[in-house]
Amino acid sequence: MRLGALEIGLSVVLSLRMSLVLSFLTGNFEFGRLHAAPLWFGVLMEYDNRKGRRNASVNELNIAGNIIRLRHERKVTQKELADFIGVTKASVSKWESGKSIPDVLLLPQIAAFFDVTVDELMGYQVRLSREQIQKIYGDLCTVFVEQPFEAAIYEARMYVRRYYSCYPFLLQMGVLYLNHAGMAGTKDACRQVLEESVRFMNHIIDRCTDASVCEDALSMKAMLYLQMGKTKAALALLEDVADPSRISSQNDMMLAQAYWQAGEIENAKSHVQIRIYTHLLSMISGEILFLALHESELERCEETIRRVKGMIELYQLKQLHPNPAAQFYYQAALVYGANGKSEEALAELKEFAGCVCTIFDARQRLLHGDKYFDRLDEWIDRLPLGDMAPRDLSLARQGTLQALSHPAFAAIKSRDEFQNIYTQIAEG
Template sequence: MSTLRISENIVRMRREKKITQDELAAFVGVTKASVSKWETGQSMPDILLLPQLASFFDVTVDELLGYEPQLSKEQIKCCYHRLAEKFAEHPFEEVMQESEKLVRKYYSCYPFLLQVCVLWLNHYNLSKDQNRQIEILESISGLCEHILENCKDIGICNDAVGIKAMVEIQCGKAAEVIESLEEILDPNHMQGEKEDILIQAYLMTGDMEKADYFTQIAMFKNVLALVVNGTQLMMIHGQQLELCEKVMKRIDAIIEVFQLEALHPNSIANYQYQAAITYCIQGKEEETYQRLESFVELVIRLLQEGIVLHGDDFFNRLDTWFEELDLGAKGVRTGKFVIESAVAALENPVLATLKQEKIHELKGRLMKEEEKL
C-alpha cells in the first residue's frame, strides 16, 4: 500500500472548495487547531470523522486517505493465471466482469493494469459478439492511456505503448501505429547497442555472471527475432516463391542449430504455419501439408510438455530469467485456448483449395489433445 496522504489531501481539497480551516472545523464539529494539526501531519482525524469529511469533500474515504491498493508481483502473476484459467472454463462475460471489478479496485496499480491489458488482448476474441470485442479493445487502449498519463515507471510505460499499438493493429488503425512507433523504432537510434554496452560494463567490472546472464538473454531474443522476422518476410513476399524458400532455408537452419522447436515451439509453430500458407498460395500442396504437419506437431508438443518457458543446456541462464518475468515462466494462454486458435488457423480460407479430408485429419489430432486436458 502507498503512504497515506490525508494531510495534503485535506489541505488541497479545502483550498479547492475555497473554505477556511474555521469553516471546515465548524462543519465537522472540531476546533480550528484540530484541523491545523491534521493539515500539518501532527495528528489524524478520528476514524469516526472520516466518512463525514469524505462526504463533505464529495470523495470516497480511500480518496480522502490517499489509499492506493497495490498488488505484489507474485499476486499479479497468480491473479493473471487464475483469470486465464477461468476464461477457459467459465462463461466469458463472468470472467470479464470479475477482471473489470479488479481493475476498478486496483486502478492505481499500474503493473497490474498492464497485465490485465495482456490478459484481455489474449482472450477478447473468445467473445462471440464482434461489437463486444471492439469494446474490449477500446478498454485496453483506455487502460494503456491511463498508464501512460499517470505511471512514472519507464519500462511499464514502454510496454503500454507496445500493447496500445497491438490494439490499434487489431482495430485496423495502421496509421496510428506508424505514428506512435516509427520514431521510437528508428533504426538510426541506439537500441540493441544499449544491451551490448551493459554487457561490456559487466565485463569491465569483472562481473562475469551478470555478463553471461544478459548475453544469453540477448542472444535468445535475437535468435527468436530472426524467426519472427523471417515469418514476416514471407508475409511480405508471399508471391515470390524463390525468395520465400531462401528465407525458409535460413530459418530452418537457425531452428535446427539452436533447437528452437524444443525451446520455443509456439514461435516455431507460427513460422511453420506461415510457410504452409506461402506454399499453399503457390499451389505447392505437398510442401503445404508438410509444413501444416509440423505446425500441428508443434502445437501438440507444446501441450504435452506444458506451456512453460524454459532454457536448455546451452541457454542455461534462461530459466532464471523466465521465472523473473512479470507473469513467470507459465504461458499466458491455456491449453484449451491454444487448441482453439490452432483449429481456427486450419480453417483459414486460403487453405480451402486443399483436400479437406487432410485438414479434418489434422483438426482431429488437435481435438484429441483437447480431450486430454
C-alpha cells in the same frame, strides 16, 4: 490473397522490455489486418528483482502531497477547494503542510471534487507480489473457459477495481483482456473490451512513476491499437520509440558491457544470453512477417524459408520454444498453399502440427532453457506470469484448428494427409 487475413492473432516482438512469448487469440474479430503468421500472441514483461516491485505492500499514505498535486493539476486555489468543502482556506493549508489531516467524513467530498477515488486521494496503493499476480491471472483464465464471457469479464473487472493502483497487475490485466477479447461474441463487444484495456494503459502512463512499466504500457497500447485496426494511432506511438537508429536501441548490449566492466561477470553473462534469446525470437517473428509481405514472390520466400529452417535447427527452437517455430511453419504453409505447391504446404503443416502438439503437451514446461541457454530458467521464473500460458490451452487448440480453415489450404483440405494433421492437432 492476403495470407495474414485470418485474424487469429498478432505475431510481433517489441523491443524495450517486452518479448513475444506465448498467448492465444482466436480471430473472432477483424478490426486490423494482421499479416504475420497469426497463431499465438503473448506478452510477458520482465521486472527487475532488485527494485522491490514484487512484494505485496501498502504504500505510505500521502494525503498532503496528493491534495497539492491534484490541486495544481486542476489549477485550483486553496480557497476554491475550501469553499467547495465548506472549510477555511487555513484548514486546506494545514492539510497540505501536514500539520493536520482532513476529517474522515470530508474525504469523499474532496475526492469527488478532484474526480478521484478516496483510495487515490489518500495514496493507498496495494502492490501485489508476482506470485499473487500469477494466481489471479491463472484463475481468471480458467473462469474465461468455464463461465460465460459476461460473467468472466465481470469478475476480471472486480479485480481491476480492487487493484487499480497496482500498475504491474493492471498491465497484466491488459494482456488478459487482449487475449480474451475475441470471446466477447460481437465486434462491438470485442472493441469495447479492447478500448477498456487502452484505458488501463492510459491510466498507467498517466499515474505510474516507474518508467519501465510505462514503456510497457505504451507498447501494449500500440498492440491494442493494431488489433483494433487503428494503425495510424499505433504508428504515432511506435515510429519514434522503435526507430532502430536511436542510440537507445543499443541499451541492451551497453548494459551487458557495463556489467562486464564493473566486474559483474555473472550478470553480464546472464544478460547477454537472455538478449540473444529474445533477439532470436524477434528475428523469427520478423522473418514470418517478411514471408507475409512477399507472399507472391515465391523464390524470395523459398530462400527465406530455407534460412529460417536453418536457424530453427541450429538453435533447436522446436524443443526450446515451439511457439515461434509453429508460427513460422504455418506461414510457410500459407505461402506454399497460395502458390499452388501442395506437397510443400503439407510438409510445412506437418512440422506445424508437431510444434503445436509439443505446446499442448501438459507434461512439459511451456517456457524453458536448454544446455546452450542455461541461464533462461531463472529469468523465466522472474517474469510476472512465469511460464504460464496467457490463455487456456483448450482455447488455443480451438484457435489452431480454426487456422487450418484458411482459404490457402482449399486445394489440400480433402487429402488424407491434411485430415491426419487436423486429427493430430485435435487429439494430440
